[in-house]
Amino acid sequence: xxxxxxxxxxxxxxxxxxxxxxxxxxxxxxxxxxxxxxxxxxxxxxxxxxxxxxxxxxxxxxxxxxxxxxxxxxxxxxxxxxxxxxxxxxxxxxxxxxxxxxxxxxxxxxxxxxxxxxxxxxxxxxxxxxxxxxxxxxxxxxxxxx
Amino acid sequence: xxxxxxxxxxxxxxxxxxxxxxxxxxxxxxxxxxxxxxxxxxxxxxxxxxxxxxxxxxxxxxxxxxxxxxxxxxxxxxxxxxxxxxxxxxxxxxxxxxxxxxxxxxxxxxxxxxxxxxxxxxxxxxxxxxxxxxxxxxxxxxxxxxxxxxxxxxxxxxxxxxxxxxxxxxxxxxxxxxxxxxxxxxxxxxxxxxxxxxxxxxxxxxxxxxxxxxxxxxxxxx
Numbered sequence: 001x002x003x004x005x006x007x008x009x010x011x012x013x014x015x016x017x018x019x020x021x022x023x024x025x026x027x028x029x030x031x032x033x034x035x036x037x038x039x040x041x042x043x044x045x046x047x048x049x050x051x052x053x054x055x056x057x058x059x060x061x062x063x064x065x066x067x068x069x070x071x072x073x074x075x076x077x078x079x080x081x082x083x084x085x086x087x088x089x090x091x092x093x094x095x096x097x098x099x100x101x102x103x104x105x106x107x108x109x110x111x112x113x114x115x116x117x118x119x120x121x122x123x124x125x126x127x128x129x130x131x132x133x134x135x136x137x138x139x140x141x142x143x144x145x146x
Numbered sequence: 147x148x149x150x151x152x153x154x155x156x157x158x159x160x161x162x163x164x165x166x167x168x169x170x171x172x173x174x175x176x177x178x179x180x181x182x183x184x185x186x187x188x189x190x191x192x193x194x195x196x197x198x199x200x201x202x203x204x205x206x207x208x209x210x211x212x213x214x215x216x217x218x219x220x221x222x223x224x225x226x227x228x229x230x231x232x233x234x235x236x237x238x239x240x241x242x243x244x245x246x247x248x249x250x251x252x253x254x255x256x257x258x259x260x261x262x263x264x265x266x267x268x269x270x271x272x273x274x275x276x277x278x279x280x281x282x283x284x285x286x287x288x289x290x291x292x293x294x295x296x297x298x299x300x301x302x303x304x305x306x307x308x309x310x311x312x313x314x315x316x317x318x319x320x321x322x323x324x325x326x327x328x329x330x331x332x333x334x335x336x337x338x339x340x341x342x343x344x345x346x347x348x349x350x351x352x353x354x355x356x357x358x359x360x361x362x363x364x365x366x367x368x
Contacts, residue, residue, distance in 0.1 A: 050186065053193035092190070095155035096198035135200045 007132045009062040009123055010055045011038045012047055016074040018066030020110035030117040033124040036064075044068075044105075045078025052089045052103055059136030062127040064120060065105040072109065079107065099130050147267070148176040148240040149274045150183060150260040155194050158236065159202070161257050162195075165234040166205060170195070170259065171225060171247065172212030173239035180274055182260050183238030185212040191238065191259060216243030222250050229254055275321075282352030282359065288340055290331030295348075297324035303345040 013019040019040045025032060037060075041047060044067035055063045065086055067079035083105055090100035104126075106119040153161075162168055170192045178184025192208045199206035211228050213221040216239035225247070229235055234255040237244040241262040248256035264276040279296040285303075286293055299317035300307050306325035309316030313326040332338045350356065 048186070050189045050193060053190060053197065057193050057196055092155065092194050093197070096194045097201035098197060135197055 006059045006134075006136060007035050007061045007124075007127060008059065009033075009036050009064060009120070009127055010060045011036050011064045011066060011120060011123075012041050012044065012051070013038050013066045014044045014068055014074075014079070015040055015042050017068040017072070017110045018106075018108040018116060021066075021108045021113050021116040024111065024113035025117045028113050030113055032117040032120045035124060036120050043073065043075045043078035044082035045073070045075055045080075047082055047085065049085050049089050049092070052086070053092070056093070056098065056102070056133065056135055059133070061130075061133045062102045062123055063104075064123045065103075066108050066116065066119065067105065069107045069109050098133070101126055102130060102133070147179050147265070148242075148262060149180045149264050149266045149276070150177050150240055150262045151180075152182055152187065152191060152238075152260055153258075155191075155198050158191070158195060158259060159198055159204075162206075162234060162236060165255070167207045167209075167232040167234075168195075169209045169211060169225075169228055169232040169235045171216070171228075171235055171237050171239070172210075173216040173237075173243050174212055174214045175217075177238060177240055177243075177260065178212075179268070183240075188212050188238055191236075216240075217246045219246075219250065222246060280353070281348065281350075282356075283349060285345075285348075288343070288345070289328045290335060290337065290340075292324055292328045292331055294324055294328065297321075297327070303348070305341065 011022070013022055019038070022038055044065055047065060052063050065082055067082050068074065070079060073079045086103060086105040090103055093103060094100045104123055108116045108119065170188050172178070172183050172185055172188035174184060181187065188210050192210045196206060196208055209228060209232060211225060213224055215221045216237060229251050234257060235247060235251070236257050236259045237247050238259045239247070240260065241258065244256060244258045265278040265280060266274050266276040269275045276296055278293060281295050285295070294303055295301055299315050302325065306323060307316065310323035310326060311319070313323050315321045315323050329338070329341070332340060
């Protein structure tokens with residue numbers, strides 16, 4: 001599908017914290033925007049720069065990376081690695097002409113569902129203000145659209 | 147290894163101006179190790195170029211490929227089919243790789259996607275430092291294995307300049323004084339006597355000043 005007027009936000013969530021927080025947000029009946037697409041990842045340290053870029057290439061209007069609180073990574077420092085990669089990707093996006101605010105990292109513990117809901121709401125608000133992106137690869141063979 | 151770093155995306159777009167179908171070609175050797183032009187960087191730069199192209203309304207078609215070595219004809223041959231399909235090649239190899247590709251495909255524009263910086267090593271994670279200036283007349287044995295030609299900012303061959311502060315280089319305070327390192331190393335291996343020998347000016351014709359260099363091994367020629 002070509003996500004032409006897409007406002008989809010991809011949320012990469014760490015299995016050990018933010019994914020559980022997202023799950024808990026559901027159990028707690030907390031509301032958050034419907035354009036969030038959660039992708040579970042074993043650790044945010046697994047996420048590469050390409051993953052973020054491919055998400056934008058595929059039509060995402062924003063990407064949020066939700067990892068453990070600093071100092072609490074299940075794999076010691078995966079969230080700190082992710083933070084550096086998010087920062088680097090922000091520079092690349094800026095060079096490519098996209099607002100770096102469309103990519104954000106947050107730290108959420110497994111029990112903090114309200115923080116997760118608030119973080120994705122804020123992200124959705126940021127993306128809404130910036131407007132949709134029209135980057136989906138409709139005619140291009142490379143990259144899958146969202 | 148050869149250490150390089152990527153050019154910025156706006157710079158690459160300017161270089162590639164006028165071309166629609168582009169092959170981003172990576173190299174699996176030095177530039178892979180220095181995280182500038184390997185398979186992963188090909189993917190990252192290609193993605194960034196596609197995004198930038200769409201933001202600017204350019205209809206860029208970008209293919210990706212990485213070969214083992216761009217400076218070796220055996221591997222360059224593998225690119226023939228992919229290069230035939232595109233208008234231009236953006237090589238993420240070092241300067242030698244870019245030129246090797248351009249020489250093989252004389253009718254195809256080949257551009258450098260990296261700035262080739264120096265010959266060095268990975269000093270710590272994410273930090274590469276220069277170690278060899280390829281002067282063509284190696285003197286490392288006389289200086290305890292620390293190169294004054296490369297690592298002394300003033301290329302001093304007969305002792306320190308006197309400007310260093312707390313063993314830091316006067317020109318680059320973030321780097322150690324090469325002569326401090328040379329002295330400590332020669333002392334550790336009991337060879338400080340070497341410092342008494344006066345070194346005469348180097349024969350610079352062995353370096354780049356003598357023109358492009360070539361090595362011919364008759365025993366290996368066919």
